[in-house]
């Protein structure tokens with residue numbers, strides 16, 4: 001009985017009276033949750049295996065939806081949101097999960113179609129604007145219909161003669177049926193072009209990352225529904241003349257042949273780049289022991305790196321393969337009295353490896369130590385173990401090898417960086433808490449009902465993990481604005 005109490009209280013304190021009377025319906029209560037958190041991927045032509053766009057489609061999967069949402073499997077989001085926050089977080093609140101459960105328990109009632117908020121307008125074109133340069137894959141690639149995953153790297157020459165000052169790169173998948181995710185990199189060595197030349201197919205196959213020493217060449221990433229990160233004014237990246245941009249596409253399993261020709265939209269920095277985005281990484285050389293995974297053992301590795309000058313973190317990418325099971329990355333002060341949480345991934349999923357951008361620039365002071373702790377389960381209890389029976393595993397790029405990397409994108413710290421937002425620029429929409437397309441009294445009432453909340457807050461406009469007067473002021477400054 002005790003286990004039901006938290007659910008009971010959360011229903012009692014936060015759900016409208018209608019729900020208490022057990023009239024949770026699809027149109028009024030469930031559709032807004034599904035449309036906001038699921039439909040971007042679960043609609044025709046997107047990566048989700050079935051559409052979730054109307055009553056019949058959602059009701060047919062009701063119990064399954066309750067299961068995948070209560071276990072946290074869907075929406076896919078591997079970082080622990082109670083540890084740190086990122087741009088474009090995909091999480092359901094406890095109330096939203098309770099609503100889905102209550103709906104299934106009530107027999108999935110449809111309700112009144114007039115209550116349905118309608119499908120959101122999913123953006124079709126660029127989400128950033130008109131690109132300054134479009135780099136397409138040189139030729140279409142056919143992903144065979146044999147129900148397997150494919151990791152293929154494409155080499156896109158940038159500008160042969162001049163440097164490019166970049167504020168954003170946007171991946172525009174050519175075929176969303178099979179485009180599971182993409183990772184971008186930069187190659188100034190010509191190595192990737194050589195690998196491409198040796199492979200008869202367009203691009204070349206590479207499971208791990210880019211198929212050669214991946215140091216410092218991560219450049220961003222894309223998963224369905226993710227927002228493109230635009231660097232704030234004055235911050236950007238320089239792509240040197242003659243460099244290649246690398247696009248690693250992960251194509252998901254398909255029963256039929258699918259053809260893709262993805263493009264990358266390039267947005268130039270409007271102002272000269274005063275602060276160059278730099279990438280550093282923690283790798284096996286930072287570990288306190290040799291990286292080796294004996295068969296039938298669970299092992300944890302701890303890497304450390306000293307921070308010698310004040311930096312502002314932009315994003316973080318932990319990277320391992322299929323035997324890895326968890327990550328914790330944080331920074332500690334010299335006296336160990338202060339810990340800055342960076343990312344915790346309690347249940348690593350290679351399929352949903354991501355590129356995680358902090359909501360604001362995140363300062364790590366000089367003298368601090370970065371820690372990366374990863375656990376690996378090389379037993380047969382790990383369902384993703386590529387070896388059956390388990391084998392001894394070493395460091396490498398292949399499917400059955402393992403890796404230990406944490407990539408950090410950063411700039412040198414400047415006074416005031418803590419308030420520099422990395423959220424996509426659409427200031428008028430942050431206050432639209434009800435998602436009805438306009439910032440109105442309803443949003444204000446919603447915020448007030450969540451006032452004082454300190455964790456997992458639904459009305460946390462400024463993403464500081466609390467609902468305070470600052471959130472209200474930000475909402476009021478956008479009042480009346482259409483989104």
Ligand code: HEC
Pocket residue numbers: 034037038039040041042047048049061064065068069074075076090092223224225351
């Ligand atoms: C970012 C894209 C994305 C979002 C958002 C998303 N899904 Fe999924 N979903 C997928 C993909 C891809 C799969 C296939 C399995 C996999 O790759 O993990 C999947 C699988 C599923 C499955 C299992 C289907 C099967 O037959 O195995 C269910 C059920 C599901 N999703 C429901 C949901 C619900 C409910 C939501 C919202 C709360 C949601 N998904 C949000 C991409 C997404």
